[in-house]
Amino acid sequence: MTNEELQNAARESKEKAQRIIFDEYFSYVYTIVFSRLRGCASREDIEECVGDVFSDIYIYYEENKAGSGDISGFVGTVARRKAISVFNRLTRHTVAKVSVDSDEAAAIEAPDNTVETVERKELRTTLLKCIERLGEPDSTIIMQKYFFMRSSKEIGELVSMTPENVRVRSGRALDKLRKQLETLGIKECNI
Structure with missing residues (x-):
């Protein structure tokens, strides 16, 4: 416009x-x-x-x-x-400054799930980039349906489509998304 x-x-x-x-x-x-x-x-x-x-x-x-x-x-x-x-x-929040000597710092351990947390974040970032590549209205449909749990009727009102068209577009978009993820070597996406 x-x-x-x-x-x-x-x-x-x-x-x-x-x-x-x-x-x-x-x-x-x-x-x-x-x-x-x-x-x-x-x-x-x-x-x-x-x-x-x-x-x-x-x-x-x-x-x-x-x-x-x-x-x-x-x-x-x-x-x-x-x-x-x-x-x-x-x-925005205030951060309290804490001094830790080197002996105490050596004793502090990272949580066991740090690697898993980082991997999940990277997977989410990759997933969102792939969703963006779907283009409109597919990316909006996928985001609204699977991230915000909105119904096909609600999504249809957002993207000016009938609920039936939303369901069809959603299925096709998921197929495209799966192919993109498989190309990147991601078989399962458990976020």
Whole structure:
């Protein structure tokens, strides 16, 4: 969507322009925010951040500050910055400084599952990259279905599809995802 198209829609109705932005960029914004906040935020925090992103975008366009051209870069930048801001707010904490002498440090052992934890994190990262490569709307369908446990009906409302189409797309997307993972040598994915 270009800025000119958006400004033309805004002349007709601000609500119409806002709805167009929301419908076109919801999945894109949600994916960005989710990928930044998945480790530290609740589902409600993520959804609130998505809402804040669209609020910032609407305010920006109401003030007529926009230039020309495609707005997807602008939307992505706002989403990333807002997600980083929320991440910083949620993870801000004070760290107590503790001094440990070398004898005590030698006695401290890492938990037995450190290697397993690192491997699981790497597997998750790989899995998310593979899901992103599926493209839209497949990546959104997989994320919503398997990470947020949403029904086909709920997902259909998000991506403007019937529940039946969501189920079909989900099956095909899973097949593509399995092939990508097998190519990388991942047979089972128990995250």
